[in-house]
Every structure is written in C-alpha cells, then in structure tokens.
Amino acid sequence: MDSKAHKFRENAKVALLDPDLQRALGKARGGFVDARTQAFSCLDRHAEIQDAAKQIKDHTLSVLDEYLVLFEKNVNKVGGKVHWARTPAEARKIVLDICDDVDARRIIKGKSMVSEEIALNYALETAGYDVVETDLGEYIIQLAGEPPSHIIAPAVHKTRQQITDLFHKHHSRLGLKERVTDIPDIVNEARLVLREAFLSADVGITGANFLVAETGSSVIVTNEGNGDLTNTLPGVHIVTTSIEKVIPTLEDLSGILRLLARNGTGQEITSYTTLSTGPRRTGDKDGPSQYHVVLLDNGRSEMLAGEFKEMLRCIRCGACLNHCPVYGAVGGHSYGWVYSGPMGAVLTPLMVGLDGTKDLPNACTLNGRCAEVCPMSIPLPDLLRKIRVRQNEERITSVRARWFMKAWGFLACKPHLYGWCLRILAWLLSWLWGKPHILRLLPFVHEWTATREFPKSQGFTFQSAYRKAPNSHE
Amino acid sequence: MNQPSSPRPSVGLLVTCLVDLLRPNIGFAAMKLLHEAGCDIEVPSQTCCGQPSYNSGDLETTKNIARQVIDQFEFFDYVVVPSGSCAGMLIKHYPKLFEAEPKYRNRAIELASRTRELVSFLVDDIGYRVPARRLNVRVTYHDSCAGLRELGIKGEPRSLLESIETLELTEMSDSEVCCGFGGTFCVKYGDISARMVSEKIASIEATSADFVLGGDLGCLLNIAGCLSRVGSKIAVYHVAEVASDMIASGPIGKDAGST
Numbered sequence A: 001m002d003s004k005a006h007k008f009r010e011n012a013k014v015a016l017l018d019p020d021l022q023r024a025l026g027k028a029r030g031g032f033v034d035a036r037t038q039a040f041s042c043l044d045r046h047a048e049i050q051d052a053a054k055q056i057k058d059h060t061l062s063v064l065d066e067y068l069v070l071f072e073k074n075v076n077k078v079g080g081k082v083h084w085a086r087t088p089a090e091a092r093k094i095v096l097d098i099c100d101d102v103d104a105r106r107i108i109k110g111k112s113m114v115s116e117e118i119a120l121n122y123a124l125e126t127a128g129y130d131v132v133e134t135d136l137g138e139y140i141i142q143l144a145g146e147p148p149s150h151i152i153a154p155a156v157h158k159t160r161q162q163i164t165d166l167f168h169k170h171h172s173r174l175g176l177k178e179r180v181t182d183i184p185d186i187v188n189e190a191r192l193v194l195r196e197a198f199l200s201a202d203v204g205i206t207g208a209n210f211l212v213a214e215t216g217s218s219v220i221v222t223n224e225g226n227g228d229l230t231n232t233l234p235g236v237h238i239v240t241t242s243i244e245k246v247i248p249t250l251e252d253l254s255g256i257l258r259l260l261a262r263n264g265t266g267q268e269i270t271s272y273t274t275l276s277t278g279p280r281r282t283g284d285k286d287g288p289s290q291y292h293v294v295l296l297d298n299g300r301s302e303m304l305a306g307e308f309k310e311m312l313r314c315i316r317c318g319a320c321l322n323h324c325p326v327y328g329a330v331g332g333h334s335y336g337w338v339y340s341g342p343m344g345a346v347l348t349p350l351m352v353g354l355d356g357t358k359d360l361p362n363a364c365t366l367n368g369r370c371a372e373v374c375p376m377s378i379p380l381p382d383l384l385r386k387i388r389v390r391q392n393e394e395r396i397t398s399v400r401a402r403w404f405m406k407a408w409g410f411l412a413c414k415p416h417l418y419g420w421c422l423r424i425l426a427w428l429l430s431w432l433w434g435k436p437h438i439l440r441l442l443p444f445v446h447e448w449t450a451t452r453e454f455p456k457s458q459g460f461t462f463q464s465a466y467r468k469a470p471n472s473h474e
Numbered sequence B: 001m002n003q004p005s006s007p008r009p010s011v012g013l014l015v016t017c018l019v020d021l022l023r024p025n026i027g028f029a030a031m032k033l034l035h036e037a038g039c040d041i042e043v044p045s046q047t048c049c050g051q052p053s054y055n056s057g058d059l060e061t062t063k064n065i066a067r068q069v070i071d072q073f074e075f076f077d078y079v080v081v082p083s084g085s086c087a088g089m090l091i092k093h094y095p096k097l098f099e100a101e102p103k104y105r106n107r108a109i110e111l112a113s114r115t116r117e118l119v120s121f122l123v124d125d126i127g128y129r130v131p132a133r134r135l136n137v138r139v140t141y142h143d144s145c146a147g148l149r150e151l152g153i154k155g156e157p158r159s160l161l162e163s164i165e166t167l168e169l170t171e172m173s174d175s176e177v178c179c180g181f182g183g184t185f186c187v188k189y190g191d192i193s194a195r196m197v198s199e200k201i202a203s204i205e206a207t208s209a210d211f212v213l214g215g216d217l218g219c220l221l222n223i224a225g226c227l228s229r230v231g232s233k234i235a236v237y238h239v240a241e242v243a244s245d246m247i248a249s250g251p252i253g254k255d256a257g258s259t
C-alpha cells in the first residue's frame, strides 16, 4: 500500500466531518477502554506480568539473530521452510514464487498486518490470483476496497448500516438477495460465502502474532476460527511475518498471551490461539503439505541498532490506538498507511521515510496515555519526540518553524530583553482582545479562534508586577 | 539531595512563561499559598522552561534555555512550579537532555530532585492545609496529562480542595483524558484540538459545576476558550487561585482586571 501519510491534515479534516465515521469511532472508543479496564480489574500481579513480558522481549531483542537462526533451524527440522525478505518487494516475490510453484488459483488469507505492510493483496491480484480475506473485518474492507483502519479491528470505522449495504451490493449476485441487518445474520452470511472459499483454496496465508524459537511454531490469536481453517485446509500454508515476532519459548508465549487480548479487546484470552508447527506429518488427519514462513525486515534491523529499538517490543495489541484521543478523533485512515495511532506515528516514518510522514509524529499532544497503557512499556511520546528531533536535524521541519524556534530561543536566553518583549506582548494581547477582525489576521491565532475565544490577558506580566511590589502577597 | 537548610525552606518560584504573560494572578496565588505554608519565596529572573523547543525537536535551543534555568534555580531548597508540565520538564526531561554532558547532567539531576509542582509540594512536602476559608461553590477538576502521568499528581489537588469545607468537588467523566491543548499542537492542528476540547467541555458541563479547576494554565486557557465560545457559565480557575481565595479578579480567559 502506498503511503498517503503526507495527506494527514486533509484526511483528518474529512474524517472529523464524517458523521458515520464519528459514530463508529465513538462507539469503539468507549467500548475498548471499558473492556480493558474490566479485564485488568480481575488480573492479579498485573505489573509483575507486564514487567516479565517486557524482559522477555528485551532479552530476545538483545540476541535477536541467535533466536532467528534457532527458529529457522527448528522450522527446517519439522519440514517447513523459512524465507528471509529484506524489503516488501522481496517478500512479495517470495510469496508469488511459492504460489506460482504450486499452480495456485485461489488464495485465502487470515489477518496479517505484515501482508498489508508489503501490499500483498494487490500484488497477488495483479498476478491474476483470486484472493479472499477470511477475517470478517478484513473481508468487509476487502469488499469496500479500503485498507484497515485499526491493527486489531480493521473495519472498526464501518457502521453496521454500511456493512449491510456492502454485503447487499456484493452478495446479491451470489443469490443472497435479502438485506442482513443484525450482527448474527451478518456473520452467518459472511460464513456462508467464505465456506466456499475455504474449501476451494490452494494456498492459505496467515500472519503471526508470535514465532516460538524453541519449537519453530508460528502463533496466531483470533476470535473467529478463520485462521485455523486458513492454515489447515489449503495444501500450502504461508506465514507472512516479521523478524521481531520471535520469542524464545512456549513458556514465554504463555506469559505474553496473558497481556495481549486483555489490552486489545479486553478478553482474558482470544477464542482461538493456534500454533502451526510445520506441514502435515505422517499420521496427521489434516494440515497443509507445505509450510513457509516469510520473515520480513523492512527497516527493523536498523531500528534494532538505533534509538528506536524499544518499538520492536510492540506486540500489536492495539491498546495505544484505543486510548489515543487523536486516533479517537480522526480514525486510522487519516494516518495514511498500514499502522495508525501512536504506534503507527512511530513506525510509519521509520518504515516509509521521514519525508512524506511529517505530520504523524507531530499530530500528538504528548499526553502519554498510550505509554501508560502499553503492555510493553514502550515510551511512545519519547519516541515521537525523537522523530521530531530527526525531522529538525534533517530539515524536514519547515524553515519557518525552525527559524521561529531559533528566534524565540534567542530571546528566551536574554531574560532582560525577553521581559520587555513579554510586557509589550501582554499589553498588545489585552488591547487585541475583543478585536476579532485584527486577531484573524495573525498567524496561528485563527486556528485557535475558529473554535475558542481568545483569552483576555491581564495587560501586564507577572514579573513586572512582582518586581514593582515583591511583598504584595504577604 | 540537599535537605532544607532552615525551618523556613527557601523556594525559587518558576512561574512559567504562560502565567507570566497571560495570568499573573496564578503567580501571586502561588506566592500567597507558599507564604502561608511558611516558605521564603524568591522569584529569580526567568523566561521559559524550554518545552516549546523541546517538543519541536530543537534540542540545541532547549539546552541553552535549560542551562539558564539550572544556573538560576539551583541554589534553592526547592524549585516550585504552578504547572505539572513545566515541573515535569525539569524533573523528567532536563536530566535526559544532558545525558551526554556530565557536568550539566549532574546539576540537572540535582535540580530535578528538588523541583516540585506547586500543589503536590504544598500537600506532600509541607502538609499545608487551607486556612479557614469559605467558598460556597461546586467545582470539578481536570487532570492535566503531564502532572498526572509524568508526576503522578492525582490526589493532591483533591485533598487541597477538600480542606475547604464549604466547597463541593464533583468528578467529571474522563477527567484523565487530554483536553487537546498540547502546547503548539492546539494551533498546528486546530481542528483536531477543537474536537478534543469539545469532548472535554461536554464532560465538564455534565457535572453542572460552577468552576472547573486544573493545575496547568495551557489546558485551562483551552478549556476556558471553548467554554466561552459555547456560552457556558462555568468559570475556569487554576486550583491555586481557588485555594488562595484569589478569584475576585474574574475567571481565566475573561476580563481578569488586576490583582
């Protein structure tokens, strides 16, 4: 998917005025936050579990190469194959070659954010394959021709009415002419349509929430069971995933799993937690005959070596999105790429480049609610600030903004001069109050006064008044 | 950490650039409370703590400003700031800023250990209680993000307010959700900020409080601006103004008169 992050401002403007989107976001916002609070209210030793999970990730990242090699060795041992992809293009080619090799025609997919990251559907469809998403949310946005707007709830931006309309439009030609409006009916209709796809697919592609080095397993957590069908029914199972997903042991997995669903959907655990370990063995009743794991780098090695290493602890739980007031106002599509919200505002610039993603790290009040809920204690506001520093160093920040800061900084280091300027400004602001026709002409002021009254200043500065009468408070 | 050298601790008041420019009354309210709490107060020459440049990614400018703050304030027993975000800047960010400059780093760490947000200083360090003051109002309190999340300030303003007997505190829903101020954010992304603050004032209005209080002038200006735009009667004050009974000059954003 090409990044549209450079259009963040325009996207956000449209999003703020879209009543359907706002309704959908409003509903999701409260729901996710309450569910998470509820889920943790009955978990003892939350802090301890979280700390242990962070340590597992930190340890793994400190010797990531070793665990990746161990993972590959164990995948080979059970008859699977690991493919290394430095870039999205390499990853796409690997998947296309495998599909070509087995003469595939129909491909079904479970939800995979890495597959979104490498724009896999577009590549497969362009190559002539019939691709069907089987996760309900992904299926809905596939019908709508849209990218996901949330890492764990890809169609969270859609209202039920919109889904009804979409299904009616696309399913009528399959003979399903009745409009389905209730959630169970919507789900059943999707099941009906997808069943056919499950049974006729040649290749199943899933993502992975984790990779377990000691067993060579890939792990997915789902609530619909579609992942299990995707990785057992077709003859070939391809896992599209990335290098930071590896953890050492099954024991580690069980520790981190206690946090994942609680933070995302507010469940203690998702309905399905599925481990895939190699292709079908002799005697197995089902399973694919080929098992491939595509390990994507796409900038992660560079992150590992630098000041953004902590971002690689992310387990894609979605809590930071759910608690972000900016995400809650503008929705995921405004961010213009695969990842959105706080984690997206860090990842997108690092993966697609600082140019063209300028707004993402800046469109944030640094209120810190994301870091407060992040199960991996990722200091998201600090990382956003670090990207701002890079923008400044690489002169991506506008000349005007940089010079303004320099001029202001110069003044702020000359207290005497600054004091005089502030006095004049205080007087000026109090004079300007109640003169909207002049205020409107001043830079930035309009952004404030469009929705807020301009504040009345007292007309003098604290320091000038204090120096005149230092003991007035006594 | 230096222990207070005399029974009357010396306090350097960092009034913050916003208070200096837009609401001197908060500075005087802070002084009144600190005086009642038995502190010797000084107001060294000052400009800003450097947050605007820090949050814009200009570290050089920020360091220049921070060095000046350290030079001016390191001689006091305490540095007291009537703002969670500016106090947080000194406490959490100055030491990080000088990671590669050992000389200033040590001084920054030392300064951080003696820096306090005003209300938490009064309540936690001094055990100050508001002297008999009557104020028959119903108030609600907005938890500004930096004070809450960087410094863990939550109970302190509430316990200060509860010591005013006739005052009634009612909690708004989502008091911990950001109001959308965010320093330059509110003018760089005015429409997103506007959406956030309109949700905040909906929570405030639902309490039918007379006053909404907070500990950070930035957020209060944002909330006040939006409340007056929608014609709300709810008045906005810094918690220090109410605790010191210095509200005669009118609420924030409105005609404040003189102190």
Ligand code: SF4
Pocket (backbone or CB within 6 Å): A263, A313, A314, A315, A316, A317, A318, A319, A320, A321, A343, A370, A373, A374, A375, A376, A377, A378
């Ligand atoms: S950054 Fe933290 S909260 Fe956000 S998705 Fe990743 S793990 Fe979850």
